[in-house]
Amino acid sequence: MAVREVADGPGGRPIATGGAAGLDGALASPRRVRRPDDPQGMARPAVAAEAAGTAPADGGGTVLSAVDFHLRYPGLHALRGITLDLPSSRITAIIGPSGCGKSTFLRSLNRMNDRIPGIATQGRILFRGMDIFAPQVDPVALRRRIGMVFQRPVVFPMSIFDNVAYAPRIHRLERTSAGMWVRVERCLRDAGLWDEVKDRLRRPASALSGGQQQRLAIARALAVDPEVILLDEPTSAVDPVATGRIEDTLLRLAGRFSIVIVTHNLGQAARISQHTVFFLGGEVVEAGATEEVFSQPRDARTEQYLTGRFG
Amino acid sequence: MRTPPARRLRNALAVTLAWTAVCAALFPLLDMAALVARHALPALRWKVLTTVTSGISGGLANAIAGSALLVVLAALIAIPVGVLGGTFVAERRSGAFVRTVRLAADVLAGLPSIAVGYFGYIALVQALGWGFSALAGALALALLMLPYVVRTTDYAVSAVADDLRDASLALGVDPATTVRRIVLRAALPGIVTGVMLGVGVAVGETAPLLYTASWSSFMPTGRLTHSPVGYLTYVVWTYINQPFAAAHALAYAAAFLLMVAVLMLNVAARWALRQRS
DSSP states (O other): OOOOOOOBOTTSSBTTOSSHHHHHHHHHOHHHHTOTTOTTTTTHHHHHHHHTTSSOTTOOOEEEEEEEEEEEETTEEEEEEEEEEEETTSEEEEEOOTTSSHHHHHHHHTTGGGGSTTOEEEEEEEETTEETTSTTOOHHHHHHHEEEEOSSOOOOSSBHHHHHHHHHHHTTOOSSHHHHHHHHHHHHHHTTOHHHHTTOTTSBGGGSOHHHHHHHHHHHHHTTOOSEEEEESTTTTSOHHHHHHHHHHHHHHTTTSEEEEEOSOHHHHHHHOSEEEEEETTEEEEEEEHHHHHHSOSSHHHHHHHTTSOO | OOOOHHHHHHHHHHHHHHHHHHHHHHHHHHHHHHHHHHHHHHHOOHHHHHSOEETTEEOSHHHHHHHHHHHHHHHHHHHHHHHHHHHHHHHHOOSHHHHHHHHHHHHHHHSOHHHHHHHHIIIIIIISOOOSBHHHHHHHHHHHHHHHHHHHHHHHHHTSOHHHHHHHHTTTOOHHHHIIIIIHHHHHHHHHHHHHHHHHHHHHOOHHHHHHTOOOSSOOOSOSSSBOOOOHHHHHHHHTTSSOHHHHHHHHHHHHHHHHHHHHHHHHHHHHHHHHO
């Protein structure tokens, strides 16, 4: 696939610099991803691009962008022309009232909506400059690079260790069991769960509390070395203390991963995100730096939502 | 706050009714088990397990070995086909084909086992020329087990929350691996229940075997075709009609062994499941 002409990022640099053709190839052939001699082959170009200064220090690089993206369920036009850039290595919060399309948009970013019958999309979503709906893109390979954590904590019916090691084993990311232990420990530490579970890694994950299960889900998502982590209201089913822990975890991860979080909790958006997008009726009303969106919204509807006058 | 007397009365009535129903369900089972055990235990000697039947007496070694052979063969056929078929139907979820398979499984479950036996006789014993044999008997039993395995697998896999599938897919795991590693694992207790139900049915069947495995007073020869096999239910069915105490004792012993086998299979399956989780 030829590198498409894409909108410039905020820093004035084209998004699809370098690596795009290589990324394209990697996404299009899942076999290549599993090559044991290059287990992280897919993650590398992005890291290289940032190391080479493609992403400016102010985080101006764009990891995902939507270009006039529409999505229709049977009988419902859920997303009506979303055009949006999501910054690299930052936390972006998507806020908006129930039914505004924010979760649908999030699930479009790693093509989880493919599973819903009767769905139709139009327009483009670009991941590092490449159209994720292009026919040669393998959604399975795409989801390895764009991980997702869901609203309800989900643990697999196996041990805590095996929950984290599950996907790395399938993707053959480690050749030795020592390597797998290192990976599992790193991910559990990154998710802020290690100290609580290090003595019971072989116990069933279902014994963990809801908040712990959600952090386990984050550790599991980290275990395949994704570039982007999408979170769909990750704290709406856990108590305030667990919410705080999850927010701390996300803040710690922010520099290393691009994080997009859908949340109903405006305080949470203000606390952890650098970038905020306000969805309403399947459209983006406002997007910008969190401080600006919260303190001086440009659109009257944003102000109304933030001050609790609807939603 | 005191409970109003009317509600206490209703409560007591409901509890009494529930207990009566439980006893009504359990009594026949226990009574039958006691009857069989009472007649079987005096007859159960070591010799019964180690010698073959001869005429109306002797032992049950040939029937025990034959029953085990038939049921294991039937399970080897019915479990893979049933689990794969049930998983396919459950994952595919809807459509004319799925509805047809479900209907077919339900009809098959309601089919009289003697009809399956006669079908086996015509198709396997005669048309395919296998003769009375372990393979023909096992296929007939497998056909009877199949709907239980298909339907329980279908239910168990359908009941696995989509959250689990999504969580695995979101890690970049392909759908087939997700089904194999996550969905089937989560559905395993339900599938095992169905398999046990099917094995229980197969162990207890007589009619389909009469036409397909026939009967033999000798140990199974190891040949899968052209070699009739004995089985425990035949002893129960035939020997109880003989006017001899020795034949009756043997029939009860066979019935007792069948009950113990089904019980042990279920206990073992449950124990194995608990070890996993």
